[in-house]
Amino acid sequence: MIIFFERKFPSANMVLIKDELSFLIDTGFGSDVKETEQLIKEAGVSPEELHLIVNTHYHSDHVGGNFHFQKNYGVRIAAHKWDAGLINSCDPEACSAEWLDQPVEPYRVDKKLSDNDEIHTGSRIFKILHTPGHTLGHISLYEPEGETLICGDLFHQNDIGWLNIFREGVSSIQRSLASLERLSGLKIGKAYSGHGPQIENPLAAIDAARKRFEKWLMAPEKVSWHACKRIFSFTLIIKNGLAKEEVSDYLLKCGWFQDFARFSFQQQPEEFIPILLDEMIRSGAASWHDNHFIANTPYQAPQKEWANKDIKPKDWKFVT
DSSP, X not given: OEEEEOOOBTSOOEEEEOSTTOEEEOOOOGGGHHHHHHHHHXXXXXXXGOOEXXXXXXXXXXXXXXXXXXXXXXXXXXXXXXXXXXXXXXXXXXXXHHHHTXXXXXXXXXXXXXXXXXXXXXXXXXXXXXXXXXXXXXXXXXXXXXXXXXXXXXXXXXXXXXXXXXXXXXTHHHHHHHHHHHHHTSOOSEEEESSSSOBSSHHHXXXXXXXXXXXXXXXXXXXXXXXXXXXXXXXHHHTTOEEHHHHHHHHHTXXXXXXXXXXXXXXXXXXXXXXXXXXXXXXXXXXEETTEEEEOXXXXXXXXXXXXXXXXXXXXXXXX
């Protein structure tokens, strides 16, 4: 049985494969881990029964529950081998957590996945498809008998995953297009992505995603605007908004903001602050409420202690 959990930000969606060897695809944001555990229990699977957790990629909204399940229940974690190398060596760039300023509690990858690997659950076989673009180690999972695709953040019902040209490479658009081309050759009846609802017409969504990436090839600044708005919105969600007097100081400390300002838009970071704020408001991504800048997308604000956490891979303490 495939059970899809559509979740509010800051958590990504999850998919539970309930079978003889049950496994969970992605674990949400760390602040939501109690809800994550409750969701799978209500679906009839206790955490200690999980055979495996599979991460589509290593961003904090997809791997945030790994620490809890690995530490408390000994659940094994699986991810693409390129993600695994960074995670298991506590590389400061792992999860892009330092650059994005997003807390991620420590975990280890126990099972390194490669393209065309298979995960057997008892009555089903899920094929691992390496689908880089959103990240270099991004994977999708495909179950041919049920014509089911779990595509992470490669594409969504009405959107595509933002691209990190500074950490994943300037050819991320081309990689995304190649990944979409591969998926378009599959028979897909049902598809589930990392954000938003179940994808009703997967092949149409793939085609729409392809056309948008192709437009980005002709207008690279769109890649950067899309990324800036997604990253900053996620920050505002994690922190439940920023006070007016906090915004400038915060942005100037962020690696992502510095890179996009200087290299994508050829602006001094101080000068780019009002430009970004104006675009956030113009696009409807955020707005001012009582002198606080608030994300407009529906979200579930993390607890205050989580908003102030500063847990990054460079600080993880375990022997590799």
